[in-house]
Amino acid sequence: MPASAAPATATAPAPVSRRRLLQASGASAAVIALGITAPNASAEEGPQPEGLFSLGVASGAPRPDGAVLWARLAPEPLAEDGHGGMELRDVTVRWHVAKDPEFRQIAARGQALAQPELAHAIHPKVEGLDPATDYYYRFSVGRTNSPVGRFRTLPAQGAEVESFSVGVVSCQAWYHGHFTAHKHLAAEEELDLVVFVGDYIYEYGITEANLWRQGAEVGPAHQVETETLEQYRLRYALFKLDPHLQAVHARVPAVAVWDDHEVQNDYVGGGSSTGIPEDQFAYRIAVAYRAFYENMPLDIEALPEGPDSDITTGFDVGSLARFSLLDTRQFRDPAPMDAEDQQDPDRTMLGAEQEAWVTERLEQSPALWNVMANGVVVAAITEDRTDMWDGYPAARQRLLDAMVASSNPVVLTGDIHKHVAAELLADFTDPGSGTIGVELICTSVGSDGDGAKTDNYTDDWTQHEYVKHYDGRRGYIHLRFTPQELVSSFYIVEWIEADDTAPKQLSARFTTPAGDPRLIQA
Incomplete structure (x- = not known):
């Protein structure tokens, strides 16, 4: 969804060859491997400038035995x-993982x-840790x-889990306001994971026209x-300098799907x-996907090859929940040309391979809750919103049919800069078809500035x-x-443009009983 586009643009690059596209995606396998683990690495350290870790630290790709850690050396992040x-x-x-914040009990x-x-980013993969255990990490040069x-490792496969708490955030237009939502999310008493939904x-x-952050x-x-790799790297650095975003990343592991603005609006x-x-x-696309990998705590599977990347992934939280992260941007068919084209049964949002993958994960899931994170709204709203799943009704119905085969499906979404809680029908063309799950749509962290409780939409x-x-209004969801x-708490802040001092307020809270896919407002 647009967030105040500006007309200024850089000069477009000249036509490029496949070789240049591959070069744009990154480095050799050896370079990638050394950025993950380098047991025999030796490099001239010499004196280093201050502020090497100005962009903070992060963890991601959580597993029962470890996680991926992330850092990027940047003493002058806006170079x-x-x-x-x-x-x-x-x-x-060097990196260390310990069972205590003082690093007396080194675990790895x-x-x-x-x-x-x-861009001097590293993605070390930590393995061999205990499940369902808190760990602390830091880097040294x-x-x-x-x-x-x-970070906290995931519970062992099939383990019984009493509780798992998740923060959901979306749409970080830094220039539209302060990241107050992140400030409050980082302070949540119960938090095991944060999901960025685009x-x-x-x-x-x-x-000057869109810089509303006072x-x-x-x-x-x-x-x-x-448009260039250098520009995307610079943009990530600008956003990641925000201390509240850094606090969220330092607090818990993060997983992420992208939507459109990581490349270009509505591509x-x-x-x-x-x-x-x-x-x-x-x-x-190639340089944008590469910058995404460089700046996020992602596993190696997400490293792009030219303009192709695979961020589709998933994990289980014991027997409690199965998470599936979906890419609703890279594989979709173009926007429909007309109403007849919109109803074409062959149109796809996920692409055949990804659609088969998530269908299998849903149909064969042993988990009580089945959670899908995706970039655009699934629930039927208006047929003219063709950038959402409304533009792909046949594909949506196939996804809904797959949800029916699983237990307690939950969809996490962003994009629209509004908090929305919706029940998902088995068939949106039949109001009496019954509810099969819930969709929890997170408002923006910054996009569209302060916002208002009600608006033209x-x-x-x-x-x-x-x-x-x-x-x-702006905010986040806590699950x-x-x-x-499932308890879903929709938090908002009244303002973000002036400063980051707005207190958080509970906009709404819903309970969804296991086995009863409804939104019951508390």
């Missing part, structure tokens, strides 16, 4: 060449090479230590739309929404009986899964 002020040479980074250690090919991060960055040029300034390099598959020729746009959404809540129920 316009995209290298964060680092010299173009390898740097050895290793080292990785931060290399210029990946010479005598410089990073901030301390925390638009981690925005590609628009940041200009007290913030940006230089000319930020005033053009991102579809390999097609630009603004008419950029296909070969030029393939280059832009309220009636479109609340006209449906299955839509139980709507709020257009608590138990064997008995």
Whole structure:
């Protein structure tokens, strides 16, 4: 969904070859491997500048025996060449994982090479840890230590789990306001995981017209739309400098799906929404996907090859919940040409391979709760919103049919910059078909500024009986899964443009009993 586009844009790159596309996606297998683990690595350390860990630390890809850790060395994070002020040479980074924040009980250690090919980002994969256990981690270069991060390993496969708490966030238009939602999310008493459901960055040029975050300034390099690898790296650095976003990443592991703004507003598959020729746009996708990998705590499977990347993944939380992360942007068919095309039964949102994958995960799931994180709204709202699943009704019905075969399906969504709670019908063309699950749609962290509880879109959404809540202010969702129920708490803040001091408020809270896919408002 747009968040105040700016007209300024950089010069489009010239047509590119397949070889250049592959080069754009990253480095050799050896470079990638050394960024994960480098037991025999040796690199000239020498004196290092201050502020190496200015972008914070993160963990992700959680498992019962470990996680992926992340850091990116950037003493000058807003350097316009995209290298964060680092010299173009390898740097050895050591990492430690401990059972205590003072690092007296070391559980694992290793080292990785931060290399210029990946903007000095590293993704070490920690293994061999105990399930359902809190761990602390930090990185070191010479005598410089990073901030301390925390993660909790997932429960053992099939283990009984009493409770699992999740934060849901979306749409981080940094220039539209302060990340107050992250400030409050990081302070949640119960939190095991955060799910980013799209638009981690925005590609628009940041200009006087859309810079609503009071007290913030940006230089000319930020005033053009991102198109090159250097520009995408710079944009991630700008957003990740926010201390509240860093606090969320340091608090718990993060998993993420993307939507459109990680590349370009409303792009579809390999097609630009603004008419950029296909070969030029393939280059832009390639560098955008590479920057996404460089700046997120992702496993190696997400590393792109040219304009192709696989962020589709999943994990189980013991016997309590199965999570499936879906890519609703890269494999979808173009927007429908007309109403007849919209109803074409062969149209796809996920692509055949991903659709078969999630169908199998749902049909064969042993978990009590089956959670899908995706980029755009599944519930039927209006037929003219063709960028959502409304534009792909046959594909939506196939997904709903697969949900019926699972227990307690839950969909987590972002995109629309509004809090919405909706019940999912077995067939949206038949109001009497019954509910089969719930969709919890998270408002934005920053996009569209302060917002308001009601707006010009309220009636479109609340006209449906299955839509139980709507709020257009900024915030996040906190979920608590138990064997008995899912409790969904929709939190908002009244303002974000002026500063980050707004207190959090509970906009609505719903209970969904296990085996009864309804939204019961507390």
